[in-house]
Amino acid sequence: MTDSGGGRVPAPRAGQALYAISVAAKLTGTGQQNIRLYETRGLITPLRTSGGTRQYSDSDIGVLLRIGELLDQGLNLAGVAKVLELEAANAKLHRALKRAQSRPRQ
């Protein structure tokens, strides 16, 4: 956890839909200033264009959506950050487990 997305997702493949903060705000129903604060708080780390414009991928939109749900459930930004952190770690473990299970042992 020494990185706030520093590991960085190497996966914005070609054809991946990217959204500006205005459309991301509309999609998630959250204000633009809010989304920027989430980034400051380490809840999300969108891609940045050369000019410094934030680019939100589909997965980022999903994260923003989940942030709204968690906040609605009574969590504060720190709690949401923790949940997202745990979810990321869980997904990583789940991936490793699934790979080990589907792998024929010899």
Next chain:
DNA sequence: CTTCTAACA
């Protein structure tokens, strides 16, 4: 589009 500051609930 970005950052910052200020104010409100």
Next chain:
DNA sequence: TGTTAGCA
């Protein structure tokens, strides 16, 4: 504390 508004 989180959200919103205005300015540069």
